[in-house]
Amino acid sequence: xxxxxxxxxxxxxxxxxxxxxxxxxxxxxxxxxxxxxxxxxxxxxxxxxxxxxxxxxxxxxxxxxxxxxxxxxxxxxxxxxxxxxxxxxxxxxxxxxxxxxxxxxxxxxxxxxxxxxxxxxxxxxxxxxxxxxxxxxxxxxxxxxxxxxxxxxxxxxxxxxxxxxxxxxxxxxxxxxxxxxxxxxxxxxxxxxxxxxxxxxxxxxxxxxxxxxxxxxxxxxxxxxxxxxxxxxxxxxxxxxxxxxxxxxxxxxxxxxxxxxxxxxxxxxxxxxxxxxxxxxxxxxxxxxxxxxxxxxxxxxxxxxxxxxxxxxxxxxxxxxxxxxxxxxxxxxxxxxxx
Amino acid sequence: xxxxxxxxxxxxxxxxxxxxxxxxxxxxxxxxxxxxxxxxxxxxxxxxxxxxxxxxxxxxxxxxxxxxxxxxxxxxxxxxxxxxxxxxxxxxxxxxxxxxxxxxxxxxxxxxxxxxxxxxxxxxxxxxxxxxxxxxxxxxxxxxxxxxxxxxxxxxxxxxxxxxxxxxxxxxxxxxxxxxxxxxxxxxxxxxxxxxxxxxxxxxxxxxxxxxxxxxxxxxxxxxxxxxxxxxxxxxxxxxxxxxxxxxxxxxxxxxxxxxxxxxxxxxxxxxxxxxxxxxxxxxxxxxxxxxxxxxxxxxxxxxxxxxxxxxxxxxxxxxxxxxxxxxxxxxxxxxxxxxxxxxxxxxxxxxxxxxxxxxxxxxxxxxxxxxxx
Numbered sequence: 001x002x003x004x005x006x007x008x009x010x011x012x013x014x015x016x017x018x019x020x021x022x023x024x025x026x027x028x029x030x031x032x033x034x035x036x037x038x039x040x041x042x043x044x045x046x047x048x049x050x051x052x053x054x055x056x057x058x059x060x061x062x063x064x065x066x067x068x069x070x071x072x073x074x075x076x077x078x079x080x081x082x083x084x085x086x087x088x089x090x091x092x093x094x095x096x097x098x099x100x101x102x103x104x105x106x107x108x109x110x111x112x113x114x115x116x117x118x119x120x121x122x123x124x125x126x127x128x129x130x131x132x133x134x135x136x137x138x139x140x141x142x143x144x145x146x147x148x149x150x151x152x153x154x155x156x157x158x159x160x161x162x163x164x165x166x167x168x169x170x171x172x173x174x175x176x177x178x179x180x181x182x183x184x185x186x187x188x189x190x191x192x193x194x195x196x197x198x199x200x201x202x203x204x205x206x207x208x209x210x211x212x213x214x215x216x217x218x219x220x221x222x223x224x225x226x227x228x229x230x231x232x233x234x235x236x237x238x239x240x241x242x243x244x245x246x247x248x249x250x251x252x253x254x255x256x257x258x259x260x261x262x263x264x265x266x267x268x269x270x271x272x273x274x275x276x277x278x279x280x281x282x283x284x285x286x287x288x289x290x291x292x293x294x295x296x297x298x299x300x301x302x303x304x305x306x307x308x309x310x311x312x313x314x315x316x317x318x319x320x321x322x323x324x325x326x327x328x329x330x331x332x333x334x335x336x337x338x339x
Numbered sequence: 340x341x342x343x344x345x346x347x348x349x350x351x352x353x354x355x356x357x358x359x360x361x362x363x364x365x366x367x368x369x370x371x372x373x374x375x376x377x378x379x380x381x382x383x384x385x386x387x388x389x390x391x392x393x394x395x396x397x398x399x400x401x402x403x404x405x406x407x408x409x410x411x412x413x414x415x416x417x418x419x420x421x422x423x424x425x426x427x428x429x430x431x432x433x434x435x436x437x438x439x440x441x442x443x444x445x446x447x448x449x450x451x452x453x454x455x456x457x458x459x460x461x462x463x464x465x466x467x468x469x470x471x472x473x474x475x476x477x478x479x480x481x482x483x484x485x486x487x488x489x490x491x492x493x494x495x496x497x498x499x500x501x502x503x504x505x506x507x508x509x510x511x512x513x514x515x516x517x518x519x520x521x522x523x524x525x526x527x528x529x530x531x532x533x534x535x536x537x538x539x540x541x542x543x544x545x546x547x548x549x550x551x552x553x554x555x556x557x558x559x560x561x562x563x564x565x566x567x568x569x570x571x572x573x574x575x576x577x578x579x580x581x582x583x584x585x586x587x588x589x590x591x592x593x594x595x596x597x598x599x600x601x602x603x604x605x606x607x608x609x610x611x612x613x614x615x616x617x618x619x620x621x622x623x624x625x626x627x628x629x630x631x632x633x634x635x636x637x638x639x640x641x642x643x644x645x646x647x648x649x650x651x652x653x654x655x656x657x658x659x660x661x662x663x664x665x666x667x668x669x670x671x672x673x674x675x676x677x678x679x680x681x682x683x684x685x686x687x688x689x690x691x692x693x694x695x696x697x698x699x700x701x702x703x704x705x706x707x708x709x710x711x712x713x
Contacts, residue, residue: 073474138682144413147474148621149681151614155674163664163671272610276482283475313491320483327464327476 033306043187045305051193053301054200055262058255059274060281060293061207062248068224068288070241071143072136075150077252078275079157083127084120084253085260085270086165089172091116101175109177113195113261117254124253125246127157132245137238154271161268169267172260196258203251204294211290220244224288252278280319284326286336295334296326347554354549363629370632371538378530385643388598391530392639393632394537395594400619400631401544402587408626409548409556410580411563412466415613416477419484420458420585422608424450424592429501429602430494438506447593454589455582462578481613488604500603505529533594540587545628547583556580560626611670618677624687633688645669 034042059081066074095101095116100108131153139145178192211217219240223230231237259274260266281300285292303322308315326334344352358364374394378387403417428446432438465476488495495501505525547553558566559573566573596602606612619638623630646669653666665671680687686694 135678135682144407144411145681145685147413148617149678151617152674152677152681155614155677156671159668159671159674163661163668272482273486276479276486279475279482280479283472283479287472317483320480323479324464331467 030302033310036310040187041309044189045309046302047189047193047197049302049305050298051190051196051200051262051301052305053298054196054203055255055258056274056277056281056297056301057200057294058203058251058258059278060285060297061203061290062251063278064282064285064288064290064293065220065224065244066248067282069220069227069244072146072150072245073143074245074248075147075275076131076154076157077249077278078271078273079154079161080124080128080249080252080271081256081259081274082161082266082268082271083157084124084256085266086161086256087120087123087253088116088257088260089165089170089266091119092173092175095175096173101173104176106177109175112175113178117199117257120253120257121250125250128246128249129242131249132242136245158268158271165268167268169265172264172266174261174264178261192261196262199258203254204290207290216240216243277319280323282333284323284333286330286333289333289335292333292335374534378527384526387526387530389639389643391533391598392595393635394533395591395598396616396619396635396639397632398537398540398544398591398594399588399616400623400635401541401628402584402591403616404620404623404626404628404631405544405548405556405587406581406584407620408628409553409560410577411560412577412581413474414461414477414581414585415474415610416458416461416481416484417585417588417616418610418613419477419481419608420454420588421592421595421612421616422484422488422602422604423453423457424589425596425602425607426488426495426501426592427453427589428593428596429503432503432505433501438504440506442506447590450589450593451586454586458582458585459578462581466577466581467574481608482610485604485608485610488608495604498604500601500606502601505597505600529597533598536594537591540590544587548628552576552579557626614677618673618680621677621680621687622684624690624693627687627689627693630687630689641673645672 033045037045059077063074063077066072066077092101092112095112100112104112135149135153136146139149174192178195181188181190182194209217211221219230219235223237223240227237230240255274256271259270277300278297281293281296283296284299285294285296299322300319303318304315307318330336374390377390381387399417399421403414406412406414406417427450428443431442431446431449435442461477461480465473489498491497548556555566555571555576558569558571559576563573592607595607599606615638619634620631621634622637623632623634646667649666649669649672653662656662684691
């Protein structure tokens with residue numbers, strides 16, 4: 001089988017066969033906050049960090065795939081995130097009318113969340129398809145103009161949000177079953193965070209499955225490696241571009257829904273912050289690597305939460321610090337390819 | 340001629356000969372004169388405000404053009420340097436209580452220092468890798484600076500911003516009678532300081548681009564691999580360009596804060612400013628320096644009068660919620676314009692204009708050659 005050709009060797013930190021050393025170092029860094037806090041706090045913060053990281057991962061995975069395959073740095077990714085959040089906000093209003101938000105069984109709440117996520121994904125993908133076909137296609141092969149044109153698109157999309165939904169912050173209601181928290185032996189874990197973590201792991205699993213186990217995934221991975229060769233084998237790479245772009249921005253829209261419920265509010269500029277985080281995740285993980293962005297988002301989510309607890313003022317700086325440290329060690333990110 | 344001259348030297352001699360008679364030069368003189376005499380002849384604050392902003396942003400756009408148009412590295416932290424300069428002046432004047440004239444120099448010094456240090460750090464850190472990587476790193480850092488500006492409220496006073504007084508003849512209660520149609524007051528003095536500084540800065544930029552170093556930058560823009568093959572260490576040249584451009588931007592930030600006497604994170608550090616500067620440079624044309632002036636004038640003028648025009652246009656339609664909202668969001672039209680400019684004017688106004696002229700010259704040249712042949 002052609003598996004040997006197409007399986008991407010992880011050119012990451014473990015390439016030199018000293019993976020266990022790196023593993024111990026990572027474990028030590030991860031557990032080091034225990035010096036300053038008790039185990040209960042640590043677990044609570046870890047849950048929060050993982051939930052946050054999973055939401056970042058959903059944004060960053062799309063960004064990194066789009067970048068890896070199409071060479072497009074999609075500056076409008078944050079706008080899709082915000083669109084997803086607002087679509088979710090509106091849909092929650094509709095489900096509230098059904099009575100499945102403020103009241104309702106676990107099953108009804110679960111349905112609510114899943115339907116909203118699916119609709120947000122579809123809306124994101126639809127807008128993405130329009131954007132990719134009409135605007136981004138005009139400037140293929142020109143980095144600078146791609147960045148600029150997606151920036152303009154992001155501008156327009158955020159303004160459209162302001163026109164449709166108004167300028168103000170809106171409060172988002174979380175479905176009843178995901179409010180409050182579990183209390184297991186004095187460890188209080190927010191229910192919604194568990195949902196976010198589970199969802200993030202599912203998304204990661206699905207992406208990895210699709211990339212590693214399906215023919216489409218093989219084509220996409222091959223496209224990341226070398227676009228021309230995929231074209232010469234007779235696949236219409238443009239269609240694949242559109243597909244990956246739609247899926248990527250759809251994921252961002254889903255992440256927007258999750259973040260809206262996580263923070264329990266939406267505002268038009270919410271995409272900016274998340275885009276900023278996702279960008280750092282992609283830089284840390286290496287551009288084009290889904291596994292790298294998974295690791296990177298967990299790193300950022302956890303680091304942010306630990307530091308926010310220990311030194312609230314430094315919480316924003318720690319992301320830049322993590323990014324700088326990663327780049328010093330590996331200039332192309334954890335799983336990035338050497339030039 | 341006894342000695343064969345190099346193309347560079349010939350080009351230079353041509354430039355020297357036509358220096359004071361070329362239409363461009365006359366245009367420059369006319370522009371400078373109108374900016375100089377404008378506030379004296381038109382006693383309207385709005386006009387003066389627009390002109391001052393045009394001058395400041397011309398420096399920002401031109402220095403950005405140096406980075407983007409001449410070396411091809413997309414820095415998205417240009418707005419951050421602008422904000423640094425603005426905050427340097429704001430903080431120095433705010434904390435000094437009653438500022439003296441040397442506080443202005445101090446603030447300018449701090450702005451230059453911060454500009455050099457940070458741009459050097461960023462360049463050393465990220466310019467060596469791919470161009471797109473530089474864009475991402477600068478974007479991350481600029482966003483971070485914006486968030487810092489909002490959150491670090493002990494230093495920056497958060498989203499409320501800082502309003503402050505200026506020293507010396509720029510102080511708001513300073514006035515010295517009338518001259519022509521306008522009053523000689525602090526505003527006018529600041530206006531002329533801005534005029535003088537931005538003129539000097541712009542001329543410095545033009546000189547920089549015409550220097551041997553600027554020629555190397557142009558060669559990097561057209562073919563970096565070839566420049567490397569010719570033995571130029573392109574990384575160093577790029578770094579110099581980025582540092583120079585960013586520092587100019589932070590000086591322009593000082594001027595901007597001086598004009599407004601107020602800074603807040605969204606107006607001087609936000610991504611909106613960065614997008615505006617990009618749009619200015621793109622409308623004008625990359626790698627043209629002068630194109631920036633057209634782009635800046637277009638944007639500043641439309642920024643000032645577009646909202647009003649939209650409101651007037653909305654008045655024609657029957658009053659409804661969606662129409663008023665559409666009329667309020669004038670940034671929407673900016674975004675659409677941005678996309679259209681990128682699709683249809685890849686070289687900007689001046690760039691396209693120059694292309695047309697070059698094509699016509701080539702046409703003439705070809706005709707002459709064919710005439711000789713037959």
